[in-house]
Amino acid sequence: MPAVPRVDPKNALLTDPQVPEDKRFCSTCGKPVGRSKGDRPGRPEGFCPHDGTRYSFTPKLTPGTVVAGQYEVQGCLAHGGLGWIYLATDLNVDNRWVVLKGLLDSGDAHAMAAAVAERRFLAQVSHPNIVTIHNFVQHPDEDGTPVGYIVMEYVGGSSLKQLMDDRRRPDRTLDPMPVPRAIAYMLEMLPALGYLHANGLAYCDFKPENVIQYERQLKLIDLGAVIRFDDLTSDVFGTKGYQAPEIGAEGVVDNGPSVASDVHTVGRTLAVLALGMPPTRRGVPTPIPDPGEHPVLARHESFHRLLLRATDPDPLRRFESADEMADQLGGVLREVLATDRAEGVDDGSGDRGPVPPAVSTVFGPPRGTFAPGLLTGPGLGADDSAGPDSAGPDSADPDTADPDTAAPDTGIPGRPDPAQVAALLPVPLVDRDDPGAGLLTASAPSTPADVERVLAAAPKASRALQLALVRAHLEASDPAAATQTLDALAAEDADDWRLDWFRGVTALVEGRVDAACTAFDTVYSTLPGEAAPKLALAAASECAGHDEAAGRYYALVARPDPGVADAAFGLARVRVRAGDRSGALEALDAVPEASSAFVVAQLAAVEVMLSGRFGVRPGEEELRSAAARVEDLRLDEATGERVRTLLFEQAVQLAPNGAGGDALLRCPWDERSLRLALETSLRASARLASDPAHRVVLVDRANAVRPRTWV
Known part of the structure; x- marks a missing residue:
């Protein structure tokens, strides 16, 4: 990605810090406040005309104010949904630049609670892609009420939103970022989210405004919406157009923040960057367009499938973790780069060489070449x-x-022989955390009878052993027995993509090539960055006589990995x-x-x-x-x-x-x-x-x- 120069802190100060009128809302009833009437501008401070709640949208700290006897305020940098952001110098540490984040409206009880929660969580956070928190201090308001401020490192650069705004055309529409660059940004930030998830925290409000690039580094800022997964009482903050639909939805059993809800925000952010679409239209989240409606998605089918899975309305169908999404996104990036370079499209990287190969963490290598002489x-x-x-x-x-x-x-x-294809396709790797993984490695059973003996001796139920039984039935040319085992596994967990994979292989063994296409297509949508589902779908399509689809999927595999x-x-x-x-x-x-x-x-x-x-x-x-x-x-x-x-x-x-x-x-x-x-x-x-x-x-x-x- 191109470097973004650091911004001189003094040049980043706002000359006239104000909250725009269209962003002023009552903290209690949520209705507009402080709006203009005729030629008279709206008041930044006052009382809500609907319920009488006091509101204030003016900065509480002025240049020269020393907070907690240590931080001298220089002015305002920005404002957001939860607070003003001030630039200050640390008088105790070589006058280093720091940022103070306070409350937007000190009378807002919910915002105050969010700030207290932010202080508690940020004390635990330490990651190179997350802004560093130095301190948490208090300073009296004009009426003597103590107000909390978070002291964090100053990150001088540009937010992804600013970088997108710089790409506005004369007609005010957005010129999308090159897809590889947008993917690279998300690949840099997903480990930071994964770190938070590993510590039991949901970020909740991932969006372009909250990611800063300086030089060639990225930082996740504004952790005001961070919440524990097990916190069922605190308010959840997010941004419409990015926030997952299940958050706070009536009638949804698990309507709080989760790994899946954070994955949704990443998918939406990626779509906004790479497609140039607004997050909302008329207050409603903008849907992911169809390939026929957007040239980027028409050229990059795997990217489209990744966006659809990341933003699926059903949280159970999204990527299960930030690591899984990053793994699949890395595969999609290689495919996008290979396609762009093959077609002479400038991907923004300045590199025109071949894409380096990668080893799958999900599938083993092909077990042979099924049709070299046809x-x-x-x-x-x-x-x-x-x-x-x-x-x-x-x-x-x-x-x-x-x-x-x-x-x-x-x-x-x-055309390839379907049974030969089935015999030589890659095999899903065994989950190392499966209780039967060690038994499979030690005994290496090959026949159905061998696997059944290992299953009978296993101390715990093991899906890896049951899938090994499916493989053994297929290698013994008994697809009916394989199907029976798959049906039993589906009754336990129908969302396991490996079941669709082996149903596709079973269909090939039986010569039902159209059914195989359907099964492999499902796996492709689940794992859009993997080569094996596309290779299987291409071969099944060729067996079925669907040459156009076969050629498209063969190319998706061959370009990044000849x-x-x-x-x-x-x-x-x-x-x-x-x-x-x-x-x-x-x-x-x-x-x-x-x-x-x-x-x-x-x-x-x-x-x-x-x-x-x-x-x-x-x-x-x-x-x-x-x-x-x-x-x-x-x-x-x-x-x-x-x-x-x-x-x-x-x-x-x-x-x-x-x-x-x-x-x-x-x-x-x-x-x-x-x-x-x-x-x-x-x-x-x-x-x-x-x-x-x-x-x-x-x-x-x-x-x-x-x-x-x-x-």
Whole structure:
């Protein structure tokens, strides 16, 4: 994020500190007070015309006042819902700058109680992203009534609200912050909220006004609304447009502050920053727009899903902790950065390099690559023992193998086998706090009978063991038993996302691909920053024939982590079916050289380049480019000969009679030399073939392509 310069404290003082009339309300009845009548301005002090309660909105401390014999007031910095904020110097500590926060209306009993509560909580708080509290002092009001003031560090910078206000367009609408920057702000602040939660405290009033950036650091300020989770009597303060809907709602059992209510405020703040939307319209919270209504959400589906979960009206459906939200938000940030950089969008970071990979804390790694050879059939990746019915280019019928008429495979790429996908998808990690986690690690049961024995011996009920039983049933090809176990678990806790995950896997095993799509879509909405649900949803969508959705989700996985081979291969397959040769090659070329799938991806790219599926016959340029790809690859002998066969078949069709052009794979560019090279490769492949019938096919093909000679 760009640095924000520190603000000179004296330059931050208000020259005419006043509370705007539209923010003056009676502390008792909540009705407007101190408002203008005609040309006469409203009074900042007086009595409520509705119930007679005294009100005062004037600062109680003037420049030069020394509070508690230690803090000399310099003036007012700002005002808020709970109090004036004064700038002062600490006469006892090298005249350091400090901030005094007092009450907005000293006659407000609720505000006074909030200040006392703030003093109690702040004495316990110590976090680098939370403003430091130095002291709590009292100073008599003009009528002698003692008023409390919190003494805290001076944080010179700009609030996120000020940074947003600086982005106002001439028509007064807000230009949204770049999504990565808005996410970065929340990722910096979520640990501070998590710290408060760990100490039994709810922040309650998280919003852009309460986060200050100075240089490249952030501070959470104004802890006046902090309350203990177990405090059921104190008033709860918040801001409309950010506060969770259940707070104080009638008929809601748990209508007090919670981790979930703080998560809601973070989600709303993130939406305001990244979407440029006002928190309220006509006094009603502005809803999160649909993707069709906002370009940011149309481009970043995972970000939209994260906002929806964080601000879900049902607190039980929100993120369970600040840490969980931060974990998912970090995954969404990587995805947003990768998308922006792939599309040439300025993300505000100044970085255009690849997004570094990350290790999931929720899922294990993929257990294999479920469909690497489906682009144009087994082809170059075919096993050398494949029979004559193999779909590779070296298995054509000998009667049609003459290079004058033969062409590369032009078939549509196959689709993954749902059961194979189910067997190789990542598996949710075992919760280390589960009572059965140690038993699973120690015994490593694999069959349903093994898991049931461990379950019977377990001293406590364990969801990890029950989910292990589901896995064992699936690996034993018994989806009915897996479903029965899942139904029993759902009766205990239906909100566990792992149940949806395994229902999706079960549906794949049974071939119910549309049901699998539904289940994985639910997991994706629950864990929008994880790659595994998107990979599973992409594969299930491809199995179901929904190529548009499959391509979108494969891309969401492949862009931030090109090393996920199935995402690259799946994206390439979808693009081949759509006739997008360059897009398919781009997907395959993104697989990094360090990946174990790099060679397979390059061989698949060769097949794509030489495929006749795209409406035009590959030319010499494509052939030579394909040859350049494989020259530096380290291939086993059988694969190397298959590659040479494919390339020489194409070359024989393209080479003119007589000499001409540069050599191809060290073979002169003339028809006779290329036919001899093709014959040599076919005979070498025949010697390496383990299947006798396939060996005969290769020898017949070699005989058919050999040029006529006297010997």
